[in-house]
Amino acid sequence: MTTTTSKIRSFNRFYTAHLDILSQHYLDSEYSLTEIRILYEMSESKTITAQKITEILNLDKGYLSRILKRFLKENLIEKVTSSEDKRAFNIKLTNSGNELLSILNTKSENKIEGKIEKLNPSEKEILVDSMNTVRNLLTENKIAREDITYRHEITPGDIGYIIHLHGAIYGKEYNFSTDFEKYVIKTFYDFLEKYSPENDRIWMAEYNNKIVGCVAIVHQPNEEAQLRWFLLDPAFRGLGIGKRLLTDAIDFCKEKEFKNVFLLTTSMQDKALQMYKMMGFELTKSEEVEEWGKTFYEERYDLRLIG
Amino acid sequence: MTTTTSKIRSFNRFYTAHLDILSQHYLDSEYSLTEIRILYEMSESKTITAQKITEILNLDKGYLSRILKRFLKENLIEKVTSSEDKRAFNIKLTNSGNELLSILNTKSENKIEGKIEKLNPSEKEILVDSMNTVRNLLTENKIAREDITYRHEITPGDIGYIIHLHGAIYGKEYNFSTDFEKYVIKTFYDFLEKYSPENDRIWMAEYNNKIVGCVAIVHQPNEEAQLRWFLLDPAFRGLGIGKRLLTDAIDFCKEKEFKNVFLLTTSMQDKALQMYKMMGFELTKSEEVEEWGKTFYEERYDLRLIG
DNA sequence: AAAATTAGTTGCTTTTGTCAACTAGTTATA
DNA sequence: TATAACTAGTTGACAAAAGCAACTAATTTT
Numbered sequence: 024m025t026t027t028t029s030k031i032r033s034f035n036r037f038y039t040a041h042l043d044i045l046s047q048h049y050l051d052s053e054y055s056l057t058e059i060r061i062l063y064e065m066s067e068s069k070t071i072t073a074q075k076i077t078e079i080l081n082l083d084k085g086y087l088s089r090i091l092k093r094f095l096k097e098n099l100i101e102k103v104t105s106s107e108d109k110r111a112f113n114i115k116l117t118n119s120g121n122e123l124l125s126i127l128n129t130k131s132e133n134k135i136e137g138k139i140e141k142l143n144p145s146e147k148e149i150l151v152d153s154m155n156t157v158r159n160l161l162t163e164n165k166i167a168r169e170d171i172t173y174r175h176e177i178t179p180g181d182i183g184y185i186i187h188l189h190g191a192i193y194g195k196e197y198n199f200s201t202d203f204e205k206y207v208i209k210t211f212y213d214f215l216e217k218y219s220p221e222n223d224r225i226w227m228a229e230y231n232n233k234i235v236g237c238v239a240i241v242h243q244p245n246e247e248a249q250l251r252w253f254l255l256d257p258a259f260r261g262l263g264i265g266k267r268l269l270t271d272a273i274d275f276c277k278e279k280e281f282k283n284v285f286l287l288t289t290s291m292q293d294k295a296l297q298m299y300k301m302m303g304f305e306l307t308k309s310e311e312v313e314e315w316g317k318t319f320y321e322e323r324y325d326l327r328l329i330g
Numbered sequence: 331m332t333t334t335t336s337k338i339r340s341f342n343r344f345y346t347a348h349l350d351i352l353s354q355h356y357l358d359s360e361y362s363l364t365e366i367r368i369l370y371e372m373s374e375s376k377t378i379t380a381q382k383i384t385e386i387l388n389l390d391k392g393y394l395s396r397i398l399k400r401f402l403k404e405n406l407i408e409k410v411t412s413s414e415d416k417r418a419f420n421i422k423l424t425n426s427g428n429e430l431l432s433i434l435n436t437k438s439e440n441k442i443e444g445k446i447e448k449l450n451p452s453e454k455e456i457l458v459d460s461m462n463t464v465r466n467l468l469t470e471n472k473i474a475r476e477d478i479t480y481r482h483e484i485t486p487g488d489i490g491y492i493i494h495l496h497g498a499i500y501g502k503e504y505n506f507s508t509d510f511e512k513y514v515i516k517t518f519y520d521f522l523e524k525y526s527p528e529n530d531r532i533w534m535a536e537y538n539n540k541i542v543g544c545v546a547i548v549h550q551p552n553e554e555a556q557l558r559w560f561l562l563d564p565a566f567r568g569l570g571i572g573k574r575l576l577t578d579a580i581d582f583c584k585e586k587e588f589k590n591v592f593l594l595t596t597s598m599q600d601k602a603l604q605m606y607k608m609m610g611f612e613l614t615k616s617e618e619v620e621e622w623g624k625t626f627y628e629e630r631y632d633l634r635l636i637g
Numbered sequence: 638a639a640a641a642t643t644a645g646t647t648g649c650t651t652t653t654g655t656c657a658a659c660t661a662g663t664t665a666t667a
Numbered sequence: 668t669a670t671a672a673c674t675a676g677t678t679g680a681c682a683a684a685a686g687c688a689a690c691t692a693a694t695t696t697t
Contacts, residue, residue: 138468
């Protein structure tokens, strides 16, 4: 057995104790954790059947039936016979049910607040980030498309992080040395020197407040523009992020009425290449080069925008 | 209520479901989670009293007494009257008790193994690291000094990340604009251009494989050296990381027999300044400047190494 | 030396959860 | 289209889990 699993077990034991969910009464209320979870499930899905609840929470239907009976008597829920299936009921929370839940939520949040009050804001940030990481890694579906956000204003730290991503990802995927990162640093310095908010733009895709993908448009003479720094963290590929970034970039070029967009890439970047072609880019130049400890073809792709 | 707490609540709900601790029988054994926790507590501390267990696990002593009675009957534990206190018993696991626990451990590890089998080794590492971070932050002792690691070989992604840290931290702490980051990029480009592994070095302090602090020594003409890019993530201050980095840097200068180390800083960086003075640096120059949207004093500090 | 406190046991009770038999409506099948 | 098989939910009977209070015997405090 690896040490990874034993470390996880150790964390599980810690977190079981931390959650403090083993006492019968949830947050000193007159309800048990099971009852609260039932109420919570109802609030999550607006309307739900008893059957569904037994599936989600893994409860005995007889047991649940009795709990629901009590909830009904206490006016926490409403039951309406389902129109599709007259055996079943659509259950939903009443106002007082929702009220109870919101009181408990507040209590729970206060309790959490108490546990993290000694942390400073950046420690809190680290905590939440780490929790998200744990959750993402343990979830089947991994990353949800809706959790990706997009923006294009440069804030302090962005450029450095994008340079970091270039160095780290190309280092890992293609074994590029740190010389490549140095080259990226140079390109970004030049970009920032000539940066014009009017005609240049960087788009960033973020997950958990961390940049996971980017692309940029850099204006060039003669109504041309260069597409640069198209990059996607390998863990975030196949989610449509690349397409979204490229579309935004090309739309920007159209809006600014650039007549031609070009990009320089290498024959190695097969995944990115595929996307460029999909967006309409065509190969216009190919040249063998030796750099960052590798031999490859440096290629130019062009996309004409206005006939 | 901040979003931090609601994010934590969300994680708690997720992890409660993930742990799957709400079913009566732990891992299909004939024992409940409470019983297993009791056995576990006994295995952790070799020998323990019932009183101690009730304190740790928050159990009713009558309830525990009966569980222990059953354990005794099943030959899982041994009770020996304490020599210090004749009311109490020292309880410990028998061989078959230990055996039971080790079977359950294996089962539990298999279950965990199943949940993480799709992760690659680096993802597993990230998972364990993040769990440690969560645990450390939720435990009194916060970040453990032992979890900080130090290194000084530059790997792809490092420089970009250090630039990022400069931009993000100075942006947050002193409201520096992205122009500052651009300046940092320039300094790093120049550094890499002239980089000599013999006479230049960057030290990095890491936590969970993320850089949280750094410092560098850059060789200069006339047997001088410049100390640059001394930076510490605010969440990691006060742990002795800064002192360690500066000591390593100065030791390196001594080893290379540089006669003088200097550094340029601003009057704003009070925390870093304090550390410089502690290491023996003395103010040699001060000049008012206006940059990155701020007015401040640019100062030079020197440390003579050889008389 | 008496009073107060503590470790652990036991009887009694409530709460929580399980199982199986049942009703009534739905779906599959031939 | 009638019947068999199945499903949503209810109910009775019961077992397991947990809590409370009174008790014994040893220890500590005053």
